[in-house]
Amino acid sequence: MSEDPELEIITVECIRTPPEHITPDKVPAKVEERAMDPTVKEVLSKTMLDGVETVWDRLEKQQPHCKFCEAGLSCQRCAMGPCRIMGEGKSRGVCGAGADLIVSRNLLDQIATGAASHSDHGREVAETLLLTARGKAPGYGIADEGKLRSLAKEYGLDAEGPVEKVAERLAMAMLDEYGTMKGELSMAKRLPAGTYSMLKEAGMLPRSIDREIVEAMHRVHMGVGADYRNILTHGVRASLGDGWGGSMIGTEASDVLFGTPQVRNSKVNLGVLKHDQVNISLHGHNPVLSEMVVRAASLPEMKRRSEEVGAKGINLVGLCCTGNELLMRKGIPQAGNHLSQELVITTGALEVMIVDYQCIFPSLPNTAACYHTKVITTSPKAKIPGGYYLEVNPENAFEQAKRMVAIAVDNFKNRSPERVVIPNHPVDAVVGFSVEALRAALGGTLKPLLDLILEGKIRGAVGIVGCNNPKIKHDYGHITLAKELIRRNILVVETGCAAIACAEAGLMVPEAADLAGKSLGNVCRSLGIPPVLHMGSCVDNTRILTLAAELANLAGVRMDQLPVAGAAPEWYSPKAVAIGCYFVGSGISVSLGVMPKISGSPNVIQLLTDDIQGAVKAKFWVEPDPKKAAAILFDHIETKRADLGL
Ligand code: XCC
Numbered sequence: 001m002s003e004d005p006e007l008e009i010i011t012v013e014c015i016r017t018p019p020e021h022i023t024p025d026k027v028p029a030k031v032e033e034r035a036m037d038p039t040v041k042e043v044l045s046k047t048m049l050d051g052v053e054t055v056w057d058r059l060e061k062q063q064p065h066c067k068f069c070e071a072g073l074s075c076q077r078c079a080m081g082p083c084r085i086m087g088e089g090k091s092r093g094v095c096g097a098g099a100d101l102i103v104s105r106n107l108l109d110q111i112a113t114g115a116a117s118h119s120d121h122g123r124e125v126a127e128t129l130l131l132t133a134r135g136k137a138p139g140y141g142i143a144d145e146g147k148l149r150s151l152a153k154e155y156g157l158d159a160e161g162p163v164e165k166v167a168e169r170l171a172m173a174m175l176d177e178y179g180t181m182k183g184e185l186s187m188a189k190r191l192p193a194g195t196y197s198m199l200k201e202a203g204m205l206p207r208s209i210d211r212e213i214v215e216a217m218h219r220v221h222m223g224v225g226a227d228y229r230n231i232l233t234h235g236v237r238a239s240l241g242d243g244w245g246g247s248m249i250g251t252e253a254s255d256v257l258f259g260t261p262q263v264r265n266s267k268v269n270l271g272v273l274k275h276d277q278v279n280i281s282l283h284g285h286n287p288v289l290s291e292m293v294v295r296a297a298s299l300p301e302m303k304r305r306s307e308e309v310g311a312k313g314i315n316l317v318g319l320c321c322t323g324n325e326l327l328m329r330k331g332i333p334q335a336g337n338h339l340s341q342e343l344v345i346t347t348g349a350l351e352v353m354i355v356d357y358q359c360i361f362p363s364l365p366n367t368a369a370c371y372h373t374k375v376i377t378t379s380p381k382a383k384i385p386g387g388y389y390l391e392v393n394p395e396n397a398f399e400q401a402k403r404m405v406a407i408a409v410d411n412f413k414n415r416s417p418e419r420v421v422i423p424n425h426p427v428d429a430v431v432g433f434s435v436e437a438l439r440a441a442l443g444g445t446l447k448p449l450l451d452l453i454l455e456g457k458i459r460g461a462v463g464i465v466g467c468n469n470p471k472i473k474h475d476y477g478h479i480t481l482a483k484e485l486i487r488r489n490i491l492v493v494e495t496g497c498a499a500i501a502c503a504e505a506g507l508m509v510p511e512a513a514d515l516a517g518k519s520l521g522n523v524c525r526s527l528g529i530p531p532v533l534h535m536g537s538c539v540d541n542t543r544i545l546t547l548a549a550e551l552a553n554l555a556g557v558r559m560d561q562l563p564v565a566g567a568a569p570e571w572y573s574p575k576a577v578a579i580g581c582y583f584v585g586s587g588i589s590v591s592l593g594v595m596p597k598i599s600g601s602p603n604v605i606q607l608l609t610d611d612i613q614g615a616v617k618a619k620f621w622v623e624p625d626p627k628k629a630a631a632i633l634f635d636h637i638e639t640k641r642a643d644l645g646l
């Protein structure tokens with residue numbers, strides 16, 4: 001129980017794997033099958049010997065998956081069902097829906113879920129900006145005034161005068177984008193003219209952020225549209241509202257409040273936990289709370305308090321995208337990505353895990369119940385049974401953050417040193433390649449980067465993004481694809497869990513230039529940069545959009561004409577579906593390492609892997625083998641080069 005009197009908790013139990021399921025003799029082989037990072041393997045092995053259940057065990061217990069659901073052919077949308085469709089083209093749901101409709105509607109549902117998640121996160125950052133401007137968010141401030149004023153200009157606002165006034169105007173304008181009546185999004189103007197008019201022509205330009213998501217939910221109701229092409233055209237539009245709207249607001253407003261990322265050094269993997277300090281992990285996606293935890297943990301009174309309980313200080317570590325946000329802006333070390341979230345607890349060395357939302361396993365409190373760790377939930381949207389709930393809003397965030405740090409410090413005495421395993425070797429990583437940081441490194445313009453691409457020293461660029469999925473050996477897809485691409489002189493830019501995977505594999509240090517092909521290697525050495533660049537969290541995929549748009553504008557071409565592509569080798573999340581769609585919608589073709597649930601409709605497959613090119617000149621590939629995916633992406637890039645006469 002907590003010593004904080006106001007905290008109540010529903011007690012949950014530690015979930016153990018049945019003893020016959022994983023016997024000690026099976027552990028080494030299972031560990032090899034599941035993971036490749038040495039620190040993950042070390043802690044996973046300990047976890048399995050502790051008998052604590054993880055995501056991999058639960059995946060095994062789910063086998064075999066339902067074939068109808070896997071193919072996207074089950075429908076739960078109304079009370080005449082549920083329905084499952086069998087056989088090609090003949091079978092129908094009770095309402096008469098066929099395979100194409102059921103599959104496309106399910107996919108639209110996923111796109112809307114993903115776009116809603118990122119865009120709602122963006123809205124909270126913009127609201128925090130507004131409260132900060134009005135002096136109602138103690139602890140927050142404007143960290144990047146230059147960016148604030150240039151964004152205000154971009155939004156067509158008065159960018160002069162007191163900083164609070166400009167911030168207030170910008171925050172209001174950003175919040176207006178969610179339901180704007182002006183018919184299109186302000187930041188869609190970042191699109192190169194040719195791409196913009198192509199989308200307009202195709203009826204895919206989003207009218208506002210929320211409207212397209214709400215309309216998607218309307219369209220998945222029984223008896224609305226029945227044409228799969230029309231349904232998925234709207235899916236692309238809704239995703240573009242996320243990419244050039246909600247997520248982009250998330251990125252830009254975060255930069256204004258917390259600072260635009262600059263290139264910096266940090267450390268990654270489970271080895272960043274410390275034996276002699278109070279360990280707190282920050283997990284989720286939104287930087288609004290975690291930035292306050294960083295401030296609270298650095299207060300001298302907290303350090304003193306930690307010394308009173310026999311610790312040598314407070315060690316903050318990041319997980320998933322909240323971690324990426326802190327890594328890029330503050331250099332806070334990163335403990336791991338999606339599939340490491342349970343392992344941070346099972347090291348036995350974690351006092352508190354603070355979560356906001358998205359990608360948080362609902363069973364984390366059960367995992368924590370096997371050790372001394374306390375899970376603290378903070379968002380009214382994301383209460384989790386078994387977690388302590390400390391509601392956070394911009395008005396109280398700093399005060400609440402102090403309480404959380406105090407809970408962690410008080411919990412240090414409950415750690416059992418004999419149950420702790422912390423791997424020894426954190427890995428170095430250079431992070432923080434925002435578009436602004438890249439531009440600054442190149443002398444104030446991206447022109448030198450474009451020239452290197454035009455000259456062929458860099459053949460092109462691929463954004464490797466997205467999650468981990470236990471169906472794929474942890475991080476194997478990301479690391480293998482990145483290595484194969486840089487070897488072919490293709491620059492790799494990364495976000496999300498992909499970025500963490502490659503950082504842990506040592507690909508984000510300048511010395512990794514030696515793993516790149518000759519010409520890319522030389523470019524990296526002359527600029528002192530790694531061949532794989534960390535561009536941030538998943539909302540920061542918009543940094544990749546902005547980068548590509550700026551390069552296309554400099555070259556005077558549409559985005560689809562650039563020798564670039566996207567890849568999500570280990571994706572799992574509906575957010576990744578939305579990201580894939582807004583990349584493709586913007587003209588950047590995307591390779592997926594995990595098959596979406598569309599195999600039940602050959603027509604939908606045909607649309608997404610080929611016909612969609614008629615509208616946006618980009619498409620999806622599905623290729624589970626990252627080596628083959630690298631070959632596909634390389635050919636694509638070389639074709640684009642040839643088309644440009646390079
Ligand atoms: Fe989640 Fe962003 Fe995916 Fe990682 S990459 S598993 S979405 S944490 Ni966003």
Ligand code: SF4
Nearest residue numbers: 075078081083093095
């Ligand atoms: Fe079945 Fe049609 Fe209802 Fe879906 S919408 S559950 S296919 S009746």
